[in-house]
Amino acid sequence: MMPAFALLVVFLLVPLLGIEAAETKPNFVLIVADDLGYGDLGCYGGDSPQTPHIDRLARGGLRFTDFHSAGAMCSPTRASLMTGRYPQRFGPIFDAALSGTTQRDRGLPLEATTIAELLREAGYVTGCFGKWHLGYQPPLLPTNQGFDIFRGLVSGDGDFHTQIDRSGNEDWWHNNRVEMDEGYTTDLLTKYSVDFIAAHHEEPFFLYLPHLAIHFPWQGPEDPPHRTAGRSWHQDKWGVIPDRGNVRPHVEAMIESLDASVGAIVETLNQWELTQETVVIFTSDNGGYLTYGKDFRNISSNGEWRGQKAQLYEGGHRVPMIVSWPGRIAPGVTDELVHSNDLLPTMLSLIDEPAVSSDGIDLASLWIEREPLPKRDLFWRSGSQLAVRSGSWKLVASRKEGAKPELYNLDDDPGEQRNVATQYPTIVKKLSDAWSQWDADVDLSSMEYSR
Template identity: 60%
Template sequence: MAARIGSAAGEAGESMNGVLGRFSNWRIRSLKACATFFYALSLLPSAFSARPNIVFIMADDLGYGDLGCYGNERVQTPHIDALAQNGIRFTDFHSSGPMCTPTRAATLTGCYQQRFGEKFDGAISGVRDYHSGLPHDAVTIAEILKETGYVTGCFGKWHLGYTPPFFPTTQGFDVFYGLGSGDGDFFSHVDRSGRLDWWRNEEKVVEEGYTTALLTKRSIEFIEANRDRPFFLYLPHLAIHFPWQGPQDPPHREVGVSYHDDKWGVIPDRSNVSPHVNAMIEAMDQSVGEIVTALDRHGLQENTLIAFTSDNGGYLRYYGGFENISSNGPLKGQKGQMYEGGHRVPTIVSWPNRNQADVTSELAHSTDWFPTFAKLTGVSIDDMSLDGLDLSPLLFRGQALPDRDLHWRMRGNYAVRSGPWKLAQQNGIRELFNLRNDLGETNDLSDRHPEKLTALQEAWEKWNAEMNRSAAKYE
């Protein structure tokens, strides 16, 4: 049966053998021919037996302090706050990169994005990388779920390939609706190069409406059309990425005009962008509320896990005099940086009557989504080489996660985290912090703990060498 989105049909693009033929040798030795179609019941409530639906919502550039449940008092986010109140809210969850593309690659593959080549250190370019994207032999969670009976849909910002040969429909998604690039006008759907960037599967479409609302509408249609079979809904919102346009702001871009030097939208007061951004956040919160209502209307809430996260931290300021944009709460730095404000992100997992409401300080990461979703859907990944951890023991048993180091790298800047210790190099300045005592990264301890600095530097260099070896086939 083809996946359905309203009246539009999306066909499964490849057979199981086709997908197996694209698995790269360094990532997977073999995939078991018959996946387990049931849960490992030891990890889940004993009364539960059906394969769950997964709704995975990723905000764009949403800062650690941008939501009410993370302490923001200037914006109203009741629907996202309700997810947090009834689910598990993470205080130490990290995006794999401090920028859009890297985190998306790591999230969907369960592997550090650097394994796919240096271009994935940062956002892929609509000029330099227009005819490339995520390698076709990269295995995504959508492919794994699709081949074991799930219908898969991507509704939103892809940013892992600008053209159809690299669209979600080539990476395991039955249907795609949204934009391929890194940003687009929220009304005209024109990218910064002046191209219409609004797609249904692999065809451009002209459609009026506010981006957040359109993505929500199509996502709900997908839920309704596939309510009788397990589904994986990936909703990577464009909000709150620039252009900073709330639902009441004017359109800005038109086809045929370049906006590389004027990509922000119509901002009368550059010293205070927050009114526009707050309106975008509240529109996204409304989207979450509508998704939850749709699940409830069709009796799907108790069999649906909802995960909400961000692809990186928020912008506090931007060149050109833009100030007071987003909030990273108590964290230092912003999007694009190795400080916590660049990659510690708001994250919530909610599954009514399946996990108990809690706030966890366990260290988690973008690469963890793949193994977690695989475990929850009964898919065997024993023979896959992933960088992430399965979060199920934490989500359903409250168990601590294994200790591990986390690493970041982007355009000459890098960081490594080991327990409370963090080494960060930003703009040629290398610093050592103890986040347990100094979450705001204000006190450089390099001189007081040179042995720790050396150990972390060596750990990062070892990791970096491994990434470069993996990436060699793509360079």
Template identity: 55%
Template structure:
């Protein structure tokens, strides 16, 4: 009896050999070409709002698959507990506190209308241009409300989305009842749910720029209030003011939880569509995908909606606070063939992304002291541990410092000391029994705050690295 193996044509083996040889050559070429970078930034997503970080209610199969196939961070932090703060640090690789106190919270449309991310700062989009990148931002900006503080003046070749901190997910009206959906620098309202529009425009950008390196920032407005599901009618109407609690949306306490679940699951579908697009265009093995949140989630809003909004897991606190629930966020790095699947306890921050992208794009690093972040590339590609370093946060009168597992939080002069490895929920204040550690971290925090309030050298645009 002749086996099935014996009758397979020799041409088949030749084809398989050539295919394998081509794949090996392609992988070798991909290892030396600048990768595409797809950065998916979710608004107000809590640490445990998705399945792979412990949520048992929200159905997030696409994000969970991203985590299973990529590197999941369990100790990743936003630079601030509010929207504008983290976005400023993300784009510049620097502590946002250097740009003034306004950048420690959320830029206000009235109070901060005439300021924005300083134009002299170097953004990711500008820094990647020497390597031939085209850059697009679709979704939320929140780093300036008018020219010249717009994405198109900060290196982005394309922008579609909103300038303010929140908008109706359907009518795209701001908190003040004004239209807020832009194409470039032109106001251009269009119908559609924010998640769907941002996803559509992001996919179109990928398809149009498949043949050149691209940096794509998918900056979702969801799950930020107003809490609205994909199939609901618009809440805000033009000319009406929504600066009171009506800004939160049409749902009363007791009815928000299922709406937030719909928003999380809409984000998950968006992630699935983006990954499917990369795979369809054979870009998945040449694209680094980063998925994360701009800050922790709301557990409640004032004295309302307790337990109805986000899930921060075991972490204490929420958005706006410097307890872990305000800034420890879900984060995943996905790059088939380059980033091995796994979980890392290494501590990192949003400001580390710019130096990471420069490293992977084969651009000369920006010399210290211009950047505060460090490259995560050795961790992503080779699982090399990150160097020991302190981390700092400040929002108004509250500030925090972390070194290793120890975190000191100063709230109006009161020291709170936590050992995060043993107490991630920050339940036990150890300051009374560790005065020397409190003094050491306090000194570091004071030095950092003094530095943040002084001018700092600006980074120069990097150049391609030598051979």
């Protein structure tokens, strides 16, 4: 039997241990690039531009080769990152990007549970600096979805110098009101983020930094301003591009600015001695554009993957993903199949918070112990397009009448060049049936938010 004195010591220490555990909860920094392709970074095989800060983050962290965004466009992935749910659970409007003209009163339902709400309940201070694109006006803005502070834009894109959206509106917000600021968008978001870390370095924080770069308008820091308020820019939304056949120089300047931002965030963590107390996650919301319209060419790079943004081939949704937590996550590379939905349950697991309903899985054992993940299927829907991934098999299809399914074995054909659907009809049917079951399930779930 334990002596009475020893029991007293244990009872006295328990509250202290609880306090210590709370104080050592890691900070989270989630940096999301916009339209950044798999091949746009040096650490993913790109040779131009130079991305030394992101590459250094990858060398010191865990780099994913088979990470997938929940959508091939902006809003779906953002809904997934915030909720850990397939975006279609919130309605078919999340098959694609929220429109700034026809859906200004729509957005992520307030009833949805976000990672910001869950972390704030766990004692975190929460900040969102960047592109929201999950609602265009109050109350569908970040401060009603768990964030203590929001600075940035609510639309799908804005001029990087004037912060005017494509409908001609001033689109630079401070919490629930428009409050314009002067500067280049990437630099402003970096400054807000650095200030947020400095202000909250003594308490656990969640910094969500969804950059606008490299989304159009394609404007590097030295490119001229383009949009002015009070007129529509829908037919002239791309910026000042003298050579439309070679957009790449403008995009490279944007990538370099994005890379510098990552460097500034990491350096700020170093300055406040927070590096080993902070999980830094870097990813993209979807693949990059290779071409746009009739004449824009040489824009982004998706490496070896077929397709581009808005398509459900690999190039539309296989994106960079890096996680860094020095001292806890060993450097390396993993080819495990991972999805946007997985970040929310993983972050909760890392701070020992109870699991919530999610379509993702906990990656903590993979990150820290390199344990393999359970097998599962992943699904995508974008209007009439559909895709499902099961192991090495990938089905890409369309619900349009007369469309024929495409089946690829990514182990043998990572570039999705050889359609083997006619050779494996049983696999096509199996994947088609799995997608149909998933589709019915998410549509049923969405009814909860359409009442």
